[in-house]
Amino acid sequence: MRGWIRIALVAGVVVVLGGGVAGLWLSRVIGYEPVAGQATFQIEGVVGPDTGAQCPVDKRYVDEQPTGLRDDVLAAYTSLRAKATAEKVTMCLQDGKRSSRQQQAQFDDYVKRFGSRELARNYALPPEESNHVKGVAVDIQPLSAAGWVERSAGKYGWCRRYENEPWHFEYSPDYAKGCPTLLPHA
Numbered sequence: 001m002r003g004w005i006r007i008a009l010v011a012g013v014v015v016v017l018g019g020g021v022a023g024l025w026l027s028r029v030i031g032y033e034p035v036a037g038q039a040t041f042q043i044e045g046v047v048g049p050d051t052g053a054q055c056p057v058d059k060r061y062v063d064e065q066p067t068g069l070r071d072d073v074l075a076a077y078t079s080l081r082a083k084a085t086a087e088k089v090t091m092c093l094q095d096g097k098r099s100s101r102q103q104q105a106q107f108d109d110y111v112k113r114f115g116s117r118e119l120a121r122n123y124a125l126p127p128e129e130s131n132h133v134k135g136v137a138v139d140i141q142p143l144s145a146a147g148w149v150e151r152s153a154g155k156y157g158w159c160r161r162y163e164n165e166p167w168h169f170e171y172s173p174d175y176a177k178g179c180p181t182l183l184p185h186a
């Protein structure tokens, strides 16, 4: 083999191996393993449960599994629920994670029910704006349990956000310093 061909081959092998190692390092840093031909991880696409077991303290509601929430939000929800239980408050998860598709279906349903996108927005947001799709929002029922969460005033990272939705709470580590002023509606 001619000298320059050998050098080119060795250089090629070094580039390929180096790229592989760098890719592996990058995937560790980013937190997911990119697979060729497969979409990268996006929380918006993660589907939440459509329904759950009956809420034991109020039959009008369900108690969904909190699956699909962002990891830190799931941990914060589990901890919130344990604190409620310790104070003899039974909390039910009426709704938590929704995928973009699930949120779109709900929004379309409200548009049909209320007659316009503007009116529907008071009750549900389109997927690109919804914090349920981002995996950081939960709807807590019954309202007695929601009231308990509201009175915690962000101590556990959970805050009520809207005047017209006493059941809707969002998580942020910043809320531990206190809840932001309520907005009139979504």
Ligand SMILES: [Zn+2]
Pocket: 132, 137, 138, 139, 167, 168, 169
């Ligand atoms: Zn909500």
